[in-house]
Amino acid sequence: MRLAEAWRVALDALRANRLRSVLTMLGVVIGVAAVVALVAIGTGTKQQIEQQVEGLGSNLLIVVPGRLEAGSAPSVSTLSLDDVEAVSRVVGDRNRVAVTVASGETVRAGSRTSFASMQGVLETTPSVFVRRLDRGSYLTRSDVNTARRVAVLGAGVATQLFGDRDPIGRQITIGGVRFRVIGTFEQLGQSLGVDRDSEVHIPVTAAQRLLGTDRIDALAIRAPDRERIDTLGADIVAALSKRHPESDFSAVTQEQILGVLGDILGVLTGVLAAIAGISLLVGGVGVSNIMLVSVRERTREIGLRKAVGARPRDIGLQFLLEAVLLTTIGGVIGMALGISAALLVDRLSPVPAAVTWWSLALAFGVSALVGIVFGVVPAQRAGRLDPVVALRTE
Amino acid sequence: MSDIPAIVATDVSRTYELDGVSVTALRGVSLTVTDGDYLAIVGTSGSGKSTLMHLLGGLDRPTGGTLLIGGRDVATLTPPEMARLRNETIGFVFQSFHLLTRTTARDNVALPLVYRGIGRRERRARAGEMLERVGLAHRMDHRPNQMSGGEQQRVAIARALVTGPSVLLADEPTGNLDTTTGQSVLALLESLNADGVAVVLVTHDREVAERAHRQIVMRDGLIVEPAPLAPDAGDGTA
Incomplete structure (x- = not known):
């Protein structure tokens, strides 16, 4: 079976169960939107702080009494x-x-x-x-x-x-x-x-x-x-x-301040992204679940396709593409939602947000990957179905 | 191709393992289907006729004996090779039609060509020709639920024929149809047989079986009654 054909079959299958497809996507949509929005907020905050520190002046050296070390007493x-x-x-x-x-x-x-x-x-x-x-x-x-x-x-x-x-x-x-x-x-x-x-x-x-x-x-x-x-x-x-x-005296430069702040904010952004990533993972489990249901529901169809010449690989590919399509469409919608949410937060609240290309690319890549990872098991199950058993299924 | 019989089964048996208990559905069946054959396999349910049909169609493999489809020993074929063999050599017609419900008659008929890697335009053209041949030129863009049972079975027959198979395997093709519609479906199969396609009917209906050139009666996984009717018979002895 040609790949273009496989995409068409997968798309038709999603269209046939519109409500279910949308609900399944929702998990991925929310996950991706959360990743994009939270990373945007983290990045925006970091950029704002960097601008503020740089806005103090250039080549600044601050000299303060005492040691600038964790745990040292204020002097x-x-x-x-x-x-x-x-x-x-x-x-x-x-x-x-x-x-x-x-x-x-x-x-x-x-x-x-x-x-x-x-x-x-x-x-x-x-x-x-x-x-x-x-x-x-x-x-x-x-x-x-x-x-x-x-x-x-x-x-x-x-x-x-x-x-x-x-x-x-x-x-x-x-x-x-x-x-x-x-x-x-x-x-x-x-x-x-x-x-x-x-x-x-x-x-x-x-x-x-x-x-x-x-x-x-x-x-x-x-x-x-x-x-x-x-x-x-x-x-x-x-x-x-x-x-x-x-x-004791300490001299700190802007770069040192930026470095420390950047590290803290980087960790914070990472934690936010990880929390959002968990919801993406949950979305992926949902996709896997629905794909398994779909394989069971369409057992007869699988049997028929095999009878007329579909190889195990053709059937597997059909279901895998279906899962990937679910998560990537969900990913694109989630990206749009995440960008909108970030722009809204940026405009309507004091929290700054900056959408970055890498976070979009990452979100899209991860959602496609979620589709592949969580689509493999249902696809293999579909591909391995015995045609005789499948055709007999009511 | 015409030198080699479409299907040759020699002492074929099939045993299933169900929860650790082995059940023998076929116990040594020999049978040859030649090009242009019109054969009926008759038997009550549980006689092994469906199992035999699945084997003849390359959907399943025998656990004993040898089975040649299109001259190739199925024991040596991988699942993808079996799929290809089904696609090229066999056309299936089922009692319950097995049409894709959300798909038009034309695309249902074109389905086997998808797995042969033929482009959409050509698929649709060939499917159209087949639908004309089974008398459904006016129903091409209808979905199965918009068609009568007889029409659906004609679509299924067109689908079975679209790849130009040498054998058409029909499992109770009239089982879900009223008598008149059943008769017209049989007439269609016979006209296709007249054009050179071997037809193997699996049925429990003696009346349907009578129309075939020869009949094989099965009971308890064995051929019990070779009843050659056609002049070219002589095969199919147990």
Whole structure:
């Protein structure tokens, strides 16, 4: 029997039992749709996080006190502004070094309040991180040197405090101390789960005075190029360790952060796909079941086909193709459903989803494979039927 | 082809194993079907006539003796070779027609050609010719459930003939038909026989058997009554 003919026979058989074919497919449809949608969500989330980390700026090196190891205790920062000078000397350019001392503070303007993440920073921040201003200007070196009480507001804070009014030049209080607004940031959205529009930047010196401390929380350095980033990190850690022999310091790059996050998300996506894969497997068992029923139901037909010259192989092929057709048609419908579900989630929920070609190819391949694997036993059973017995069956 | 008898059975027996008990359905039957033969195998149910027909048609293999179909010893053939032998040499007509219910008369008739690897266009053309030959030119695109019993059996006969077999094996071909329709089906088989196709009828109906050129009566797995009627008889002795 020609292959084209075998496909036609298989398709006719599926058409003859439309409802049953559709119900059998449903298992595969749901399985494939789940795989495609969940992998899309996993991939989308991973891409979004990667973009966010990369969006911080390029060639970034973050230096924090303590060891970045699993199980290590969080350490109290011993870093101060003097260390910034030492690090600047190692880097060779003060404009490449940024610092933060952060604290959650209530910010007021008239009767309106906003809970903001107050960040004491140097005027170098915009040259280290990607941070664009919407209005006004950023902090200057003299603002930092004189601990001037000026503030640059995140888009969210500005809207909460001033609505549509222009905040430039207006007074706010942070922790009860008066500041003058000199600029606002462009909207940034969330980054790694932190609302970056709720930041308020003030000179690090003013922040230290406000908090009654001379510590700083972390240093960020923009390396001149990617190649030297690791040696630079080591040099900085060495210089800091020399100044604070009793403390540990760690330098991490974006790539390291991305690597760790990527691993976690990769595992998560894999687990999601595996769970969805189980439903695909269950769908396959359903196909096998129905094919066995179909072989039994059509025993007479099998007997007749054998009597007129069908070889065991022809009969086996007919049933195998039927199973493969069931699962691949189910697979295609499932893919369409999965893509639709992913697009809907992407559009209507904060969860991002990105459909990838490899997941579609995989889903289709797996559904065809499920058809073959779960179709083989019924097909063999059909092929081996004794024609005499088969013809006699009622 | 005409030199070799279509079917030669020599001391053929068939034993079944049913739940560890062996049941002998045929106990040494010898029989020759030549080209153009018109033979009736008669017997009550359980006489072994159906078993014999399955063997003659290459659906089953004997457990003893030798069976040559188209000159080939079935004991030496693999299942695919047996399938091919059935397709090329034998045409089956069953009591219950065995038509594919969701398939048109034309495609039912064309079915054996599918397994010969013949293209759809040619299959349909040949099936059409066969349906014309059995007087169903006007019913080609009807499905079995739209046809009478007699028409269905004619479709089955057309299907049996479409591969140009040398032997037509008919198992109670009139069993599910009323007398008049049965007569016309027999008349059709006889006209085909007149055209050179050997016809082997399996029946329990003496009246039907009488019409054949020769009869073989079976009882308890043996040929008990060789009753040659045709002038070319002499074979078929037990």
